[in-house]
Amino acid sequence: MDTTPIVIDRAAVVTLDRTRREFTGHLVVEGNRIVAVGAGPAPVYDGARVIDGRGCLLTPGFVNTHQHLYQWATRGLAADSTLFGWLTTLYPVWTGIDDVAVHLAAQAALAQLARTGCTTAADHHYLFPRDGKDLLEAEIIAAAQLGMRFHPARGSMDLSQKDGGLPPDSVVEDRDEILTATEHAINRWHDPSPDSMLRIVVGPCSPFSVTGDLMRDAAVLARRKGVRLHTHLAETTDESDYCRDHFGSTPLEYVADLGWTGSDVWFAHGIHFSDAEISRLGASGTGVAHCPSSNARLGAGIARAADLRAAGSPVGLGVDGAASNEAGSLVEELRHALLFARARGGPEALDVRAALEMATLDGARILGREDDIGSLEVGKLADLALWRLDTLQHADITDPVAALVLGTPPPLELLLINGRPVVEHDTVLTVDEVALAAQVVKVHQQLVTRAS
Numbered sequence: 093m094d095t096t097p098i099v100i101d102r103a104a105v106v107t108l109d110r111t112r113r114e115f116t117g118h119l120v121v122e123g124n125r126i127v128a129v130g131a132g133p134a135p136v137y138d139g140a141r142v143i144d145g146r147g148c149l150l151t152p153g154f155v156n157t158h159q160h161l162y163q164w165a166t167r168g169l170a171a172d173s174t175l176f177g178w179l180t181t182l183y184p185v186w187t188g189i190d191d192v193a194v195h196l197a198a199q200a201a202l203a204q205l206a207r208t209g210c211t212t213a214a215d216h217h218y219l220f221p222r223d224g225k226d227l228l229e230a231e232i233i234a235a236a237q238l239g240m241r242f243h244p245a246r247g248s249m250d251l252s253q254k255d256g257g258l259p260p261d262s263v264v265e266d267r268d269e270i271l272t273a274t275e276h277a278i279n280r281w282h283d284p285s286p287d288s289m290l291r292i293v294v295g296p297c298s299p300f301s302v303t304g305d306l307m308r309d310a311a312v313l314a315r316r317k318g319v320r321l322h323t324h325l326a327e328t329t330d331e332s333d334y335c336r337d338h339f340g341s342t343p344l345e346y347v348a349d350l351g352w353t354g355s356d357v358w359f360a361h362g363i364h365f366s367d368a369e370i371s372r373l374g375a376s377g378t379g380v381a382h383c384p385s386s387n388a389r390l391g392a393g394i395a396r397a398a399d400l401r402a403a404g405s406p407v408g409l410g411v412d413g414a415a416s417n418e419a420g421s422l423v424e425e426l427r428h429a430l431l432f433a434r435a436r437g438g439p440e441a442l443d444v445r446a447a448l449e450m451a452t453l454d455g456a457r458i459l460g461r462e463d464d465i466g467s468l469e470v471g472k473l474a475d476l477a478l479w480r481l482d483t484l485q486h487a488d489i490t491d492p493v494a495a496l497v498l499g500t501p502p503p504l505e506l507l508l509i510n511g512r513p514v515v516e517h518d519t520v521l522t523v524d525e526v527a528l529a530a531q532v533v534k535v536h537q538q539l540v541t542r543a544s
Contacts, residue, residue, distance in 0.1 A: 096141055097122045098508070100478060101134040103145025104492045108152055108453055108467040112445075114493075119150060121474040124287060124511035129468050147482030148505055149492040151448065152467050153211025153475035154422045155455025158322075158360040158381035158410025161215045161231050162189055164197035164204075165535045167418045175328045175390045179258055182415060185543040187262050191225040193535045198234035200532050201420055203520045205411070206240065208421040208501060211475035211509045212455070212465060213240050214381075214410075216322060216360065218247025218297040219263050220273075228277055232290065238522050239514045241288075241475065243459050245295025245322045246277045250306050256338070257301050267306045270296075271313055278317045286464050287473065289510060291319070298324040299343055300334050304350055311351035320356050320460060322381075323347070327361035328392045344369045353378045358458045360410065362400065363393040370396060374403025379458035382450065384428035385419065386412030394432045397450070398441045408455035423501045426451050430497060444497040474511040479504060 098121040107113045107129060118134030120127050128135065134142070170181040198215075205213055213235070220227055228246055235242035248270040251257030257264070265273075274294055282292040294314035296302040307323075314321045326332070326343045335343045344365060347353075353372070358379030365373065373380070382397045397407050409425040411417050426447040433442035456466030465475050480503040481487065481495050489495035496502060507515035514522055 094512070095123055096139060097137045098511070099134045099137055099140045099142045100145045100150055100506070101142060103148045103150040103478065105129065105150045105468065106448065106493060107469065108449065109469045119468060119476070121508065121511050124474055126468060126470055126472050126474050129470060143478070143506060145478060147480060149479045149481050149496055150468070151209070151477050151479065151496070152452040152465065153477050153507065153509065154209040154451045155408060155459065155466065156205055156210045156213045156410055156422050157358065157379075157408035157455050157458050158383055158412055159201065159205075159213060159215045160217065160413030160415070161198040161201045161234075162186070162194045162217060162219065162227070163413035163415035164201040164420065165189070165193050165532055165539060166415045167536070169415060169540075173390075174330070175392055176258065176330050178390060178416065183260050183263065185539050186219050187221050187260060188539045188542045189219065189221060189227070190223070191227055191230040193539065194227045195230040195234050196528065196531050196535055198231040199238060199523055200528055201414055202235055202238045202240050203523050203525060203528065204420040205422055206238065206507055206514050206520055207504060207518065208423040209477040209479070209504060209507065210422045211241055211477070211507065212243065212459065212461065214243040214245065214293065214322070214459060216245045216247050216295050218249055218295065218301075220248075220265060221263055232281060236289070238520075239509050239512055241465070241509055243291050243293055245293035246274045247295040247297050248274065248306065248310070249297045249301040251301050251303050259301050267303065267309065270306060271309055274310070275313060275317065278319055282317070282319060284318065287510075291459070293320045293322050295322040298331070299346055300331060307347060307350040307352065315356070320358070321352060322358055322360070323352065325359035325362060326364040327387075329364060332364050342366070342369065344372070348372075356460070358406075358408070360412070361387060361392065361395065363387060363395045365396065370399050370403045370405070373400065373405045377404065377406070379406040379408065381410040381458070382407050382429055383410040383412040383417070384425060384432045386417040388428070388432070389416050394436045396436070397429060398433050398437050401446070401454075406454045406457040407450055408458045409451050421501060422451065423496070426497045444491070444494045447497050448493060474508050476508050477504060478506040
C-alpha cells in the first residue's frame with residue numbers, strides 16, 4: 093500500500109462523529125487510517141498529496157446494505173411486473189448464470205456503486221445453478237479487483253416449485269449441501285479483523301424459497317461462527333399472504349420463531365410491518381435495509397423507515413438488485429429515502445442529515461462495523477467521499493448536505509476505500525468502464541438468448 097499521506101484541505105466536512113461536528117477544514121489520511129480531522133487549514137505534512145477541497149463536501153463513504161450484483165447482467169426485463177411476476181420471468185434467465193457472468197456483473201455493479209459514493213457493499217447472492225462453478229468466489233474476486241470493502245452473504249434456496257416454493261428446481265440446493273458450502277465459505281473467506289476488507293454473511297433467501305429447517309439451522313451456524321444473518325422479509329403483500337396461508341403467521345412472526353431477530357440480523361425491505369412488529373424489531377436491535385427505488389420500481393410499497401429508526405432499529409440503505417433498480421446508484425437512495433418518508437409521514441418525517449446517517453452510520457451498525465467506518469474520526473478507516481458542489485446544479489444551494497441529498501447526484505471528486513483512491517474526477521480508476529460495458533452487453537444477450 094502507498095504510504096504517502098493524503099491531505100484534503102479547505103472542504104466542507106460532515107464528520108457524523110458523536111457530536112455531529114460540521115466545519116470547513118481538513119482531513120489527513122496515512123496508510124488506511126484517518127490521522128487528523130478538524131476545522132481550519134491542514135498542518136503541513138512533508139511529501140503529502142494535497143487535495144484542494146474548496147467547493148466540495150467531504151462525507152464518510154456510503155454503505156450499501158443490500159444488493160444482488162449478478163442482476164446487473166439482466167437489467168430492463170419484466171419492467172412492469174410485480175415482485176412475484178418479475179421473479180417468475182427472471183428465474184429462467186438467471187438459471188444460465190456462471191462464474192464469468194457473475195464476475196463481470198459484479199464488477200459493473202460495484203463500479204457504479206463506487207461512482208455513487210459507496211465504499212462498503214453487502215451483497216446477497218442466493219442463486220447457485222449446478223454447473224455455474226464458484227459464483228461466490230467470482231464476486232469476491234471482482235470486489236477485490238475494484239477495491240471495494242465487501243460483505244457478501246452466502247445465500248441459498250432449498251424450496252423449489254415442486255415443493256411449493258417459487259424458484260425452479262434447477263437453482264435450489266439440498267439443505268445439508270447449503271450448510272456445508274456456507275461454513276466452507278466462512279472458513280475460507282471471512283476476516284473478522286478491524287481492517288477487514290471481506291466478511292461473510294449467512295443469507296437464506298426468503299420465506300417463499302427456503303424451508304423453515306434451513307432458516308433455523310442457518311441461524312445456528314451463523315452464531316456458532318460469529319457472523320451476521322441476512323434475508324428478505326416483509327417486502328410485498330403477496331409474501332404476507334404466502335406466510336399466512338403456509339405458516340399461519342406474519343413473515344416476522346415466522347422468522348422470529350426460527351431465531352431470526354437480534355442485533356446480528358438485518359432484513360431487506362421490511363415494508364409490511366405492524367406497529368407492534370416495529371417495536372419488536374427496535375427492542376431487539378434488528379436492522380432493516382431500506383431499498384426505496386427498488387420498492388417503488390416493483391410497486392411493493394414504502395417502508396416505514398422513520399418509524400423503524402425511532403423504535404431503535406438501524407435502517408441502512410440498499411440499491412437492491414440492478415434488475416429491479418437499473419440505476420444502481422447509492423447516492424440516489426438518500427434522496428428517495430427522504431422523499432418517500434415525507435410522502436408517507438409528512439414534512440418532518442425525515443431530514444437531510446438523517447438520510448445521510450442512514451447511508452453511513454446506520455449501514456455501518458447493521459454490518460457490525462460502526463467502530464471502523466461510518467464517520468470521519470481519528471483512528472477510523474479511511475473510507476470517504478469528496479463531492480463537488482460548485483457546479484451549476486449545486487453551487488447556490490445554501491446547505492451542502494441538502495445539496496447532496498436533495499440535488500441531482502453531484503460529481504464525485506474523490507473516493508478513498510481503505511486509504512486507496514478508487515474514484516477520481518468522477519472516473520473509476522480500478523476498472524476499464526468502456527471495455528466492461530461491452531462485456532456485460534454480451535453476457536446479457538447470451539443469458540436472454542439461452543432462456544428464450
